[in-house]
Amino acid sequence: APASKRAKTESHTTSITSRRDGSGANHRYQNDNLPDGCQHNNTWCRVFIPTVAHWAGGDVEPWGPDDHELRDIMQDIWDHIYKGRIEHEISSSGAVLKVAKQHLMEWRGGFGVAACSILTAFFAQDTDFLDPEACKEFSQAMLKQNRFIFRDNAGLTPKAWTGMWRASFILQTFASHLNFTYGHVGIPNLDTEAIGARAAFTLAVTAVCRILQLVVDGNITFEITGDGDIWTPVIKKGKQFAFSKPVWSPMTQKFMQPIMALPSEDFTSIVQEAQQYAKHPRSTGSSRATSNVAPDEDDEFADLFAFC
DNA sequence: CCACATAATACCCCAGGTAC
DNA sequence: GTACCTGGGGTATTATGTGG
Numbered sequence A: 001a002p003a004s005k006r007a008k009t010e011s012h013t014t015s016i017t018s019r020r021d022g023s024g025a026n027h028r029y030q031n032d033n034l035p036d037g038c039q040h041n042n043t044w045c046r047v048f049i050p051t052v053a054h055w056a057g058g059d060v061e062p063w064g065p066d067d068h069e070l071r072d073i074m075q076d077i078w079d080h081i082y083k084g085r086i087e088h089e090i091s092s093s094g095a096v097l098k099v100a101k102q103h104l105m106e107w108r109g110g111f112g113v114a115a116c117s118i119l120t121a122f123f124a125q126d127t128d129f130l131d132p133e134a135c136k137e138f139s140q141a142m143l144k145q146n147r148f149i150f151r152d153n154a155g156l157t158p159k160a161w162t163g164m165w166r167a168s169f170i171l172q173t174f175a176s177h178l179n180f181t182y183g184h185v186g187i188p189n190l191d192t193e194a195i196g197a198r199a200a201f202t203l204a205v206t207a208v209c210r211i212l213q214l215v216v217d218g219n220i221t222f223e224i225t226g227d228g229d230i231w232t233p234v235i236k237k238g239k240q241f242a243f244s245k246p247v248w249s250p251m252t253q254k255f256m257q258p259i260m261a262l263p264s265e266d267f268t269s270i271v272q273e274a275q276q277y278a279k280h281p282r283s284t285g286s287s288r289a290t291s292n293v294a295p296d297e298d299d300e301f302a303d304l305f306a307f308c
Numbered sequence B: 001c002c003a004c005a006t007a008a009t010a011c012c013c014c015a016g017g018t019a020c
Numbered sequence C: 001g002t003a004c005c006t007g008g009g010g011t012a013t014t015a016t017g018t019g020g
Helices: A040-056 A067-081 A095-124 A132-151 A159-165 A168-180 A198-216 A245-261 A264-277 A297-304
Strands: A220-225 A230-235
Touching: A040 A067, A040 A095, A040 A168, A067 A095, A095 A168, A095 A198, A095 A220, A095 A230, A132 A198, A132 A220, A168 A198, A168 A264, A198 A220, A198 A245, A198 A264
Parallel strands: none
Antiparallel strands: A220 A230
């Protein structure tokens, strides 16, 4: 690694890790502890954090790098975004890193939340699913298909995966990543435009698996109010039901390999398709004036069962 | 059709809880 | 004490309604 590009400017840097000296509860770091000015024009939360998440969702370990690697990456991002305005050397135990990691938590959690609300909305629009058993059967069928693919995946070409990848549940869940990273900028040192979003996509796939599994096991129920048109998902309390690294990291690893093997053209087209579900669609030329807003239900069902 | 007021939603942020 | 994850409070932003 190249030598540090700057001299330390803060004299208060304790030579040893300066644990927590933030101003929040239990001396935790909060936004007030970030370098002065970095939040001007919402640059911190509208540009810096999305850029960090864009990197974290790239072709890397989905559940996150260690603090030192993350520090180095974030330093590059910082130097580019705040270049000439705010000089700051990020500490691997300081406010910038800690607060940013909090946002990355929310970024990962967003996949779990998205998968849950998408499946809930799907059930809510079909009265057949008023019967909890129907929900379970449906979810079981989805998962079964996944297992079938896994069982003999040695003999399958990456092409065989693409059918499943295009399932709208997964694409919609993946769109939460596109939303979260909206506003990110390219960082020359990191070649951020060249890397993909395979980690993010892996998390999306895993999140969908998790929510289906919760339904199958009866660990999520739906409170239905109104005239049956307001569904509220209720997930049982417990760490084992969370969308978290200890529970889902093994599954993520399984998914990661074949996803990494996808040719970049295929992956690019997947991302392209997911754009329609994003809040800030990247208009890729064709006018979207007439045809959409949301895909009509027939299309959605067609996609959904395309791989069943 | 536009300006404005109000309602709904999304976003950001913090801190509690839990496990180690 | 530290790290991970969650849930909710409060505000900014967008959608919706209403009068001119």
